[in-house]
Amino acid sequence: MHENLRKKPDLLIVSDTPMWRVDGRNLAFEPVIREIDNFYPLFDKITWIGFRHDNDKIQDSAVALKHAQVKFVFLNNIGGKGLMDKLKILWKIPAYFYRVYRQIRKCDVVHARGPSIPAFFTLIIAHIVTRPVYWYKYAGNWDLENPPFSYKMQKNYLKKNTKVVGTINGRWPNQEKHLVSFENPCFTNAELQKAKEIAATKSFSGDLNLLFVGRIEERKGFDRLLEALAQFRKGDGIGTAYMVGGGVKKADFEQLAAEMLQIDYVFTGPLKRDALNEIYSKSHIFCLPSLSEGFPKVLAESAAFGCVPVVSDLSCIGQYILHFKNGLLLQDISPAEIKEHLSWMLSHRDELKAMSRSVNEITDNFTYEYYNERISKDILSGLD
The missing domain is CATH 3.40.50.2000 (Glycogen Phosphorylase B;)
Known part of the structure; x- marks a missing residue:
């Protein structure tokens, strides 16, 4: 034998x-x-x-x-x-x-x-x-x-x-x-199940927290994201914008954010798994206006926690994220387009909750x- x-x-x-x-x-x-x-x-x-x-x-x-x-x-x-x-x-x-x-x-x-x-x-x-x-x-x-x-x-x-x-x-x-x-x-089966349980209880009433995860650089569209967020004020519906990641230009962008933004924001630096999961748990919108991607793991990770994506329509991303079905896709990746998509989300809370449930379903194969x-x-x- x-x-x-x-x-x-x-x-x-x-x-x-x-x-x-x-x-x-x-x-x-x-x-x-x-x-x-x-x-x-x-x-x-x-x-x-x-x-x-x-x-x-x-x-x-x-x-x-x-x-x-x-x-x-x-x-x-x-x-x-x-x-x-x-x-x-x-x-x-x-x-x-x-x-x-x-x-x-x-x-x-x-x-x-x-x-x-x-x-x-x-x-x-x-x-x-x-x-x-x-x-x-x-x-x-x-x-x-x-x-x-x-x-x-x-x-x-x-x-x-x-x-x-x-x-x-x-x-x-x-x-x-x-x-x-x-x-x-991205996950073990047990980790995914825990994330899905958190996603199922996520509320989209009140202020919504926004999340960016990636290198803090132009290639990831971070400059465009800052320009879009600069058009929002406290009371418009965005709670805290979490900026997760590092990079040689991080300090420069932190200074720029201090000059431009009138909403609450946090630069966390790179985070390890447990700390990042905590941010996913309390975030509602995941925004990655990247200029170049294969398929970002952070998109699947955030989706498992019920974060609704606003992401560039690059590579195979559009094969998983369907526009106005389980997220919003960026075509020209401009600050104006990012701002328009975020504004739509803030004024359509019921649709946003349905999108959260829908995007959560794509994660089973990850x-x-x-x-x-x-x-x-x-x-x-x-x-x-």
Whole structure:
């Protein structure tokens, strides 16, 4: 009987994820850590390649793994804006390529997280070392008309490389068979159930709290959001605007908010899971007027807590958020359009409550348990 039990495969993760080594612990971005932590029922051993950032400030959202036993393989962080910094990248590429190649030869399943340079190495190596099962997670906007050169190159290579299973955001016409539509996981089943219970009791009478979660920068539309919020006053219906996230321009935007806003607002900085859940619990409207997205996990997270979204109609977002059904979509992503949508919400409370119930229903496929089922079915079946 025991000889029929198949050993769980070994997994190699290839990424450009920032990592830190602190007091004997390896730290990385919490949403990625949570995803890796929940891989552990599927694999025997996990090795994770990423970039070591010991000389940089540790991100507030960096945490250590809780469950999975993972061997970290650090690549020295390089790069920058100067010419010499860019030349150093070219100098290091052969060594980095060899380190990825050497690790791939040892494992059963290769999970590349891209678009990134290490993930692109994996696409090339898949033609050389064919034994492992290859899984490339393309996190960007699959439908972007004019992507950066490196994104376009990796997308085109992935489309043609049928030896690699590509998981992408959304479902698209003429999608190749080896490209599989996946939702990005955010919760355990138990966490989702708790969030849904909170959503069911959320009231949309009185002042409504607004929430932004993401990097505090223009690319996430934060400047446009501030301009829109500057047109509201206390008593107009907005309670507190919670600005969650960090970034190099955060201090500049805090100063700008102090000059522009006449409503209550809080800049929280980056928050870890429990603290962020508290903000989701007391928020009513989630606003992300981003200029570039794949599918933001924070959209599914806020929806689980019953927050009604005002979000850009980018990538596959419109496949989940239906205009005036379970949220509002931004087309030109202007301050005037954001203000118009928020004003509509404030004056249509009954519709807003119905939207909250409706958007809550999209979250069932965003659990780690469902994600693992999909991995087993669509990726690990290649081991048979």
